Amino acid sequence: MALRWAAFLALALALVMLATHGQANPINYREALAKSILFFQGQRSGTVPRGQQQQQITWRSSSGLSDGRLAQVDLTGGYYDAGDNVKFNFPMAFTTTMLSWGALEYGKKMGSELGNARAAIRWATDYLLKCATATPGKLYVGVGDPNDDHKCWERPEDMDTVRSVYFVSASNPGSDVAGETAAALAAASMVFRKIDPKYSKTLLRTAKNVMQFAIQYRGAYSDSLGPAACPFYCSYSGYKDELVWGAAWLFRATNDVYYFNFIKSLGANDAPDIFSWDNKYAGASVLLARRNLVDNDKNFEPFSHQAEDFMCRILPNSPSSSTRYTQGGLMFKLSESNLQYVTSITFLLTTYAKYMASSKHTFSCGNLPVSSSTLRTLAKSQVDYILGVNPLKLSYMVGFGTHYPQRIHHRGSSLPSVRAHSESFGCEGGFHPFFYSLNPNPNVLVGAIVGGPNESDGYSDDRTDYSHSEPATYVNAAIVGPLAFFAGSKTP
Template identity: 75%
Template sequence: MSMASSSSNCLFGVLTLLLLVVAECNPVNYRDALAKSLLFFQGQRSGRLPPDQQLKWRSNSALFDGRLANVDLSGGYYDAGDNVKFNFPMAFTTTMLSWGTLEYGKRMGPEIKEARAAIRWATDYLLKCATSTPGRLYVGVGDPNVDHKCWERPEDMDTLRTVYWVSPQNPGSDVAAETAAALAAASIVFRTVDPTYSNILLRNAQKVYQFAYQHQGSYSSSLRSAVCPFYCSYSGFKDELLWGAAWLFRATNAVYYYNLVKSLGADDQPDIFSWDNKYAGAHVLLSRRALVNGDKNFEQYKQEAENFMCKILPNSPSSSTQYTQGGLMYKLPDSNLQYVTSITFLLTTYSKYMAATKHTFNCGGGVLVTPNTLRSIAKRQVDYILGENPLKMSYMVGYGPYYPKRIHHRGSSLPSLSAHPQAIGCDGGFQPFYYSMNPNPNILLGAIVGGPNQNDGFPDERGDYSHSEPATYINAALVGPLAYFAATA
């Protein structure tokens, strides 16, 4: 071995040691990440902003949503980096925020108030959608095909705010059952802190679910280009019917919903969980009765939940999940982190259920799964998102020293009203701002972007929406795991 080689090896060893020391000195701050993950929702608010709004670069927007149908549909959330309100992903976001609060609320500390506020901002809007016009469920505001041709602040929006709805004649069992799930899950969140509001949520969840079940059909077929290809219901609506019935059963404990769950028959057993495909979530939710309550009637769902886990675990014989060299779960090229956060939620939650009864299971091939097996994989995913990856890049905006600076988000990438009072029209934002290499002027704190590619690479380009665009449902699913690890770190 040459002297140069020896000294370079020595230098490499010292650098490695330094990196380890730095890593030890800078442990992942789950509590900070939790606070920021919830703050993000303030940046997505539509409607009249409250006095306690903390992200001050946002202002009131879309105050007259619903006017084209003579109703008030102001409020709710913009789904991602655009200025459209799509209720299908918004309702899923609400269900996941509610589930996270139910499972991990006691670990959230002061952030429990922010979690409830984030949920209520959505449920107030969803209630308007469910109750404004008899025989209709409003399911979105804003023409996505027009909106996506513009790059303008939500505060300046001058595109047509088309109103979309489903009805007995044009059904949408998927979006209706997801809306019912959101209202039912939220009703449990508010049961003790605001019983009157909780009762309103539950009553409307039951009505909306009845509509979904009685008038079966996909909203993609009814609304076509208004929701496709953006949020097509690719998995059909049976998963939402199961998911909605499962949440109503959890909220009411009524035999009626138990029978509905059972009547929906054999399920698909996918290896994914997302705003579109709810089967795995429903199985984990229902498995709680078998694991925590020892109810044998729910054994089927425990088995289905464990089949799902075996498809996720990297060393399982039935695994169908890829991992990058850096250790990130990799499902699909477009906005992969949405699947990572949703699946991570199921991993921590099922681990929690298992730990309650010291349960273990086997994936075959001698692969024994303990609560810690699932917890470790979940923690690896959360830590990767927060910067423990080959690029040392946090994929949560504003967390850690290195994070995405040019996210695909209209409000974040355009100057605020206070910095630029003049209106910026539909085309006005492209040349000076969208195509600029400068960092976004407004930091959308807590936003989790679509994430790296399968090679752990991330270009941080505004136009690369598959990787650089945040979305409400990416964040909503990670709130629970962040609270879990914040309390156990």
């Protein structure tokens, strides 16, 4: 095991040397931070603001302006989740929670980008508020038929597929999507608490109501929505993790012991080695561990143990590690859109390291000592890999560096903009020649992080290979915090 750790350290050192000597300049984390947030402007649904200051990605225009009309409600706004034109609230709410968590933990390190992060959060929460309050007894959880949408390759500004509306209710429950929505609104309420108290109170009040709905009417939204949720965003991990996650965020936002007691009533959590839009256990453990490490509350010590067990399953040198790493040093969890897991887990690494540093806390994985710097070193290696310190010397963030993906799986990016070509291409009109073209996308989706390389550190830059070339909001949302952390650190 010592040899394994030594090999990893040697690899990490080599990657750092490549970053500092193989490039003209060290990695500009602040530039990467700005671009990671800018990406969200390219995912906007609804009425796009006028003026380049509010909408710097100028090839995007307004879209989805009739969303909600089939249910006679206003569901305009929010984000398209990835390269398609559907609004899936489950991953969108997770995106919002992670952006908010990043702003809460690292806002002071964001500098001038904090305002842009808040704007990205508010674009989502304005929409989520509509979904939660438009019709009593219903929580709207998506707009657009994903099965019809995936038959088309058209710009969001042109979409002519049916904008079906989906909801959960007492008779068709969705504790997972409701719990995540409650988490998003609660986390965001703290982001806006000082700068917009009225909006913050609205967010928190709605979060409480949605959480109560999640608790009272239990069930998985996948079971209620069927093909509108699966196989796109099935709740594979069940809904208990979202109940824990939502309650954890409401506890942090309110300090109401009701939520803490509710978490304890749910019993022991699973022992995950992943953190994502679907599985929240590790994130909840880290969030709750803050009370133990930062506030020195011993009642929360079990959550520190859970968080540390998770870290031991991630660290490459740990005797209980269940995480693979590529030859180039990238954490590799699953073959489809692997970078989503890398960014989410990296957020937990930097955040738990921050909590550990505040109390000079250390722990052990077997006979291996772990300090805050241990976690920071691993987190930095993952961020640096994404930004170009890898065998291909390819930045997996579009528009960052000189060598990055040119043919991402993204409708709006791959088709000429409305300004360049005013006529609609139609549902299937974008496939030929644009989808199958070998040419670079005409529009650069600055800041987008794609699904990433394969387990051999290879990347084909192929628009048709969505599992590697498609960006997604939840990939970017999770890296904003770590980028702010390293941008604001004197010795990252």
